[in-house]
Amino acid sequence: MDEFRRPNEQHQPFIRQSVQLTGFDSKEFQTCINKLQQLHQTFSRQVPEGNMEPLTPGQFHQFDTVEFATRYFTSRRDDPNGTEMPFDQSTDPNGVLARLANNKKYFHGEDNKVLYYALKHVNDESPPR
Secondary structure, three states, X not given: OOOOOOOOHHHHHHOEEEEEEXXXXXXXXXXXXXXXXXXXXXXXXXXXXXXXXXXXXXEEOOEEEEEEEEEOOEEOOXXXXXXXXXXXXXXXXXXXXXXXXXXXXXXXXXXHXXXXXXXXXXXXXXXXX
């Protein structure tokens, strides 16, 4: 079995957090995927060919999925004036990612920030918010 290896500088451009959603074959979810594909086609006509990654729904068992991801770091080459931000404790509780941020090639900025949301009931009678 491979032992866990801590990420290093060479992994930095690829480290990301993602979430994969499925609608378990519901019509509403399939409608959302269809709309995402239409939007992707519209956007892809506005940029030079090859500059957008293809939108390919994934699969969980036999069900379509869509994945959303954000990278933890931005290249200074892509954003030379970007402002560095500290990692939130919930994102990097052991400081592993923060230690990687101490170089001149990549930084953790606003576009890399990970936000967490939770569904809460206000009271037993109201719908969740």
